[in-house]
Amino acid sequence: MFGTVKYFTDHLKTQVMYNFSGGETISLSGNREKLTEEINGQAISSAEKELFSRNLEVAYESVVREMFGETSLLQKELS
Secondary structure, eight states: OTTSHHHHHHHHHHHHHHHHTTSOOOOHHHHHHHHHHHHHHHOSSHHHHHHHHHHHHHHHHHHHHHHHOHHHHHHHHHO
């Protein structure tokens, strides 16, 4: 279901796998930007947009942590 943490996590991970298959490569942050645009287009209310955006951030941080470990999130926060 669009807007859930699971939806965004699955979408981000799927794109990472497509990158390995030789198709069009999109960075993880680029994919997050595309999903943000999708949220802006599909959210009905500002509350829904805020919820979807928070879910996307949770999913993004989860995927980054899974791929690169805790240190990458710490470096992001320090910059």
